[in-house]
Amino acid sequence: MKAPRSEREEERLEALRDYRILDTPPERAYDDLTALAAYVCDVPIALISLVDSDRQWFKSKFGLEATGTSRDVSFCAHAILEDKILVVEDTHLDSRFAANPLVTSEPNIRFYAGVPLLSPEALPLGTLCVIDHEPRELSAAQIKALEGIARQVVSQLELRRVSARLALALEKINLIEELIPICSYCKAIRNDAGYWSSVETFIKQHSDVAFTHGVCEACIEKHFPEVAEAMRKQDAASL
Incomplete structure (x- = not known):
C-alpha cells in the first residue's frame, strides 16, 4: 500500500x-x-x-x-x-x-x-x-x-x-573585508563583473537582509526644509 x-x-x-x-x-x-x-x-x-x-x-x-x-x-x-x-x-x-x-x-x-x-x-x-x-x-x-x-x-x-551556514557566513565576512569600489557621488557599488549597482542591490546579493526606506533628519533639513520647519513647530507645541 x-x-x-x-x-x-x-x-x-x-x-x-x-x-x-x-x-x-x-x-x-x-x-x-x-x-x-x-x-x-x-x-x-x-x-x-x-x-x-x-x-x-x-x-x-x-x-x-x-x-x-x-x-x-x-x-x-x-x-x-x-x-x-x-x-x-x-x-x-x-x-x-x-x-x-x-x-x-x-x-x-x-x-x-x-x-x-x-x-x-x-x-x-x-x-x-x-x-x-x-x-x-x-x-x-x-x-x-x-x-x-x-x-x-x-x-x-x-x-x-x-x-x-558558518562557512557561508565566513565567506560573506571575507567579502566585506575586501576593498569594495564605491562611487564617490551616487554611492553605487561595482561588482566583480565590472557593473555598477545600488548599495541595496549589492547587499541583497550577498546576504538575506531586506531593506525599508526612510529619510533621516539631516536629509529632511536639506531637501524638505518646509517639512523640517513644520516638525520643529509640532515638537515645540507638544512641549
Whole structure:
C-alpha cells in the first residue's frame, strides 16, 4: 500500500533539502550509528533513510547493497507519518505491506522498525530503521536505545547544517573585508563583473537582509526644509 502524504509535505521537503545531504558520499559518523542500531536490535539490516519527493535514499546502510528505493514501496514513507517508532512485527500479517515487492522479493522484509528523524521544527526527514528476514519483536530497552540512536543521527545532520551556514557566513565576512569600489557621488557599488549597482542591490546579493526606506533628519533639513520647519513647530507645541 502506498503511503499518503502529510499536510506539511512541501515544508518537510524544503527542510530536508536545507541539510544538503541527499546523494552525498558515505560518512563514518553515520555508518557507525547504523552498525550500532543493527547490533542493539540484533538484526541483519539497519538504514538511515531520507524520504525525498519520489524516492527514499539511504545515507547509511548496514547489511544492504541498495542505495535507495522508490517512495511508492517505502516502509519509511509510512513511518514518517507517525509521531513515534513504527514497528511491524510480521509484514505478512500487515495489509499495508503484505504485497509489497520488498516483502515478496529481495530483500524479503519480514520485520521492520523505523524511528522518524525529526528536525528541530518537528519535520520528519526520514527514519533510522532496522530490518529482519524473520518475524520478531523488540524489547522496551531496544526501542529506547533505537530512539536514542535516531536522536544522534539528527544531531549529526544539525551539525552538518550549522557548519555549512558558518562557512557561508565566513565567506560573506571575507567579502566585506575586501576593498569594495564605491562611487564617490551616487554611492553605487561595482561588482566583480565590472557593473555598477545600488548599495541595496549589492547587499541583497550577498546576504538575506531586506531593506525599508526612510529619510533621516539631516536629509529632511536639506531637501524638505518646509517639512523640517513644520516638525520643529509640532515638537515645540507638544512641549
